[in-house]
Amino acid sequence: MTERKSFKLPDVGEGLTEAEIVRWHVAPGDEIEMNQIVVEIETAKAIVELPSPYEGVVAELHVAEGETVDVGVPIISVDVAGEPGAAPAAPPAPEAAALKEDLVPSPAADPGTHIGPETGPDVPAKSPGEPARVPVLVGYGVRPGATKRRPRRRPQPVDEPARRPAGQAARPVADQPTRRAVDRPARGVVALATPPVRKLAKDLGIDLAALSGTGPRGSVTREDVRAAADRTTAAPAAPVAAGTVREQRIPVRGVRRSTAAAVTRSAFTAPHVTEFLQVDATETVELVRRLRELPEFAEVKVSPLLLVARALLVAVRRHPMINARWTDDEIIIPEYVNLGIAVATERGLVVPNIKDAQNLSLPELATALGGLAETARAGRSSLENLTGGTISITNVGVFGVDAGTPILTPGESANLAFGQIRELPWVRRGELAIRRVTTLSLSFDHRVVDGELGSAVLRDVGAMVEDPARMLAWS
Amino acid sequence: MTVGAPETTDLIQLLTPEGELVERPDYPLDLSGAEIRSLYRDLVITRRFDLEAVALTRQGELGLWPSLLGQEAAQVGSARALNATDMVFPTYREHGVAWCRGLDPLHLLGMFRGVANAGWDPAAHNFHLYTIVIGSQTLHATGYAMGIQRDGVLGTPSAAAAVAYFGDGATSQGDVNEAFVWASVFNAPVVFFCQNNQWAISEPLEKQSRIPLYRRAQGFGFPGLRVDGNDVFACLAVTRKAMEAARTGQGPTLVEAYTYRMGAHTTTDDPTRYRLAAELESWKLKDPIERVKAYLVKSEQADAAFFEEVDAEAKQYAADLRRRCLALPDPQPLDIFQNVYAEPHPLLAEEQQQFAAYLASFEDAS
Numbered sequence: 001m002t003e004r005k006s007f008k009l010p011d012v013g014e015g016l017t018e019a020e021i022v023r024w025h026v027a028p029g030d031e032i033e034m035n036q037i038v039v040e041i042e043t044a045k046a047i048v049e050l051p052s053p054y055e056g057v058v059a060e061l062h063v064a065e066g067e068t069v070d071v072g073v074p075i076i077s078v079d080v081a082g083e084p085g086a087a088p089a090a091p092p093a094p095e096a097a098a099l100k101e102d103l104v105p106s107p108a109a110d111p112g113t114h115i116g117p118e119t120g121p122d123v124p125a126k127s128p129g130e131p132a133r134v135p136v137l138v139g140y141g142v143r144p145g146a147t148k149r150r151p152r153r154r155p156q157p158v159d160e161p162a163r164r165p166a167g168q169a170a171r172p173v174a175d176q177p178t179r180r181a182v183d184r185p186a187r188g189v190v191a192l193a194t195p196p197v198r199k200l201a202k203d204l205g206i207d208l209a210a211l212s213g214t215g216p217r218g219s220v221t222r223e224d225v226r227a228a229a230d231r232t233t234a235a236p237a238a239p240v241a242a243g244t245v246r247e248q249r250i251p252v253r254g255v256r257r258s259t260a261a262a263v264t265r266s267a268f269t270a271p272h273v274t275e276f277l278q279v280d281a282t283e284t285v286e287l288v289r290r291l292r293e294l295p296e297f298a299e300v301k302v303s304p305l306l307l308v309a310r311a312l313l314v315a316v317r318r319h320p321m322i323n324a325r326w327t328d329d330e331i332i333i334p335e336y337v338n339l340g341i342a343v344a345t346e347r348g349l350v351v352p353n354i355k356d357a358q359n360l361s362l363p364e365l366a367t368a369l370g371g372l373a374e375t376a377r378a379g380r381s382s383l384e385n386l387t388g389g390t391i392s393i394t395n396v397g398v399f400g401v402d403a404g405t406p407i408l409t410p411g412e413s414a415n416l417a418f419g420q421i422r423e424l425p426w427v428r429r430g431e432l433a434i435r436r437v438t439t440l441s442l443s444f445d446h447r448v449v450d451g452e453l454g455s456a457v458l459r460d461v462g463a464m465v466e467d468p469a470r471m472l473a474w475s
Numbered sequence: 476m477t478v479g480a481p482e483t484t485d486l487i488q489l490l491t492p493e494g495e496l497v498e499r500p501d502y503p504l505d506l507s508g509a510e511i512r513s514l515y516r517d518l519v520i521t522r523r524f525d526l527e528a529v530a531l532t533r534q535g536e537l538g539l540w541p542s543l544l545g546q547e548a549a550q551v552g553s554a555r556a557l558n559a560t561d562m563v564f565p566t567y568r569e570h571g572v573a574w575c576r577g578l579d580p581l582h583l584l585g586m587f588r589g590v591a592n593a594g595w596d597p598a599a600h601n602f603h604l605y606t607i608v609i610g611s612q613t614l615h616a617t618g619y620a621m622g623i624q625r626d627g628v629l630g631t632p633s634a635a636a637a638v639a640y641f642g643d644g645a646t647s648q649g650d651v652n653e654a655f656v657w658a659s660v661f662n663a664p665v666v667f668f669c670q671n672n673q674w675a676i677s678e679p680l681e682k683q684s685r686i687p688l689y690r691r692a693q694g695f696g697f698p699g700l701r702v703d704g705n706d707v708f709a710c711l712a713v714t715r716k717a718m719e720a721a722r723t724g725q726g727p728t729l730v731e732a733y734t735y736r737m738g739a740h741t742t743t744d745d746p747t748r749y750r751l752a753a754e755l756e757s758w759k760l761k762d763p764i765e766r767v768k769a770y771l772v773k774s775e776q777a778d779a780a781f782f783e784e785v786d787a788e789a790k791q792y793a794a795d796l797r798r799r800c801l802a803l804p805d806p807q808p809l810d811i812f813q814n815v816y817a818e819p820h821p822l823l824a825e826e827q828q829q830f831a832a833y834l835a836s837f838e839d840a841s
Contacts, residue, residue: 010535013743034794035530046745053534151838383748 001082006074056080192219311464340392353389403439489708494769508776523789545737548763552710564616610648620665636664636721644675664721672736692729704734
């Protein structure tokens, strides 16, 4: 005799509305104990392990790994053995009796003899299989449509004075409760709108009842009214069906959210300055070609980025201050370089860094660069990889553009952007020639780095890109 | 930052992590085998029902739970040093203290399930309501202690004292520092028991203080001590001495129990985002329960059957607590009117009537 119980995704974080199933720890057919960890989920706040509220045999997993589900959706079913002698579930006591009387003796004054509380008298069990409590939503807002208004009795005794005759035709449609919408033939839904929106509609001469809203519970929003107003004034050449949603909404979460927070913080705390330098990178491109032929580089990727990274490391050695960071009280100059590389991943931008990059040989640096990007793209960068950077490089060239004004990685004072390399007419030794040209741009925190220092670093990197032999001369 | 390495010369320890006794003539502690076994039982049951509460939260049955994992010895040791007449002012994490005071943990679960606004009578077990606001209970404790002082009972057999529990993060709060000032200048009978669990949510101790916390007391003019917070014997002995000093009119003491929050700040926190696994691993070796077990085994004061029995009891207790938690009835909307005034009040009665009419206006209202 078994009973199938389903475990619904709980709100594990004070108002979270959804979570992603990261990994199942059990499969159908598995026997599980009470509180055994069955699944790992990732919420906006954390990765958490969920313990089973049932003991029994897993019947079904309802959600695949990688899927995101709303709170309250069943994620796993468990066949629970019926307890032969168990009393049928009684209705809960009307009053919180268990809370009103203490079920335990007072502690004795002598610490040696005190024993903790004893088990209290039995409280009739409410059916434990129904965790049907509505999650209390704090801090993350209520998902539109997640709540339903309880229908009121009519006539409403408290707030419905008799001065307005029932059924009067001129009564604003938006006041009517949705359950009477069946009365309306075509659209089926009656517009809900807040008073300011109604005022706006009135001012613009828009009939709210003619709109279907895009707001919570189908309410008409300010944007809906404005869009309707635009439609009525716009040329009739582009008719758009009323209520067609022409915007896609992407929830902000995960890496996108943290990236946004980081760049905003950086942009508004560190006074940024960006300088640009166009250089002839022909020699660097040639050097990359020759390095690729060497056995030391047979297994690794050699790219102009590798040489730019090395050039930046050499420049840091010559100007340690560019590697410093600002802390309000003091400027900290590390004796090491944790070189950050901005990597575009499917989940958003991350800047993992190579620890102690100054100590690496060129093949080691190439290996580290390759590994870093691969790990980041796979979403496996560790917290250690992603923190503690001292200076960064942003390779905007891979996107086919010449230059950018990079935003500093928070806590760092310089970020070097490296543009695409392309053939351009270039004056060389007094003659016009076709050369491979790139643009370097260096953003720096003006609290730490003066224009003179920033320019010197950019000039040095540029000189090394133009003539890589300088890297040897200066290192 | 160092990984869990306190200045050992200052640290009062009576039982090492390996379960060896340490000679401290200044903190004599003569416990019988039965007493040690009962301390062990309190530690195990506390840890077990705390784990159950975490599981209940993960299953959507509680809204939130601040786990005490790792801090059992600091709480059980200090709480078992108290007399029934002493008054406890806890934070929201003092589940082990609540247990030792005799408060049914169901009350704690009821609060975090959202079916009670606190839900227990502070006078019933001399255990004040959980205080969520960081550090404000230190002022309540100081005020209460000044009241005891004014009762004129200090130094008499009916003397009592107050104890305020708080964390390392709270020491940065103005309230706590104000409490220190008041307690000091009025020589109030209060013990400030700080569980330094190293992390104020994600803020490490070095962002809270440049000096060990217990040394702050000196600046306020009363003694401060650092005790191994994972050593239940030391926490018991030190708190006993501090409480006795308070009861005999010798004024306040700051006890810094040096411990570690093994879990998250609360169930909505993810500590792997801000602290390193190595730190956690190093503290696992200092587990508060394992050392008592090791001592009981080595000194042959408990056998395998005893440990099995305690484990079974703890498991049974947790299962029972789960059952009782799930059976807690939801409060009724009109209940809120019951706790406003002690006596009937006309305006309140009118408001209650209005609210009842409003509730009855829904179609599904019975």
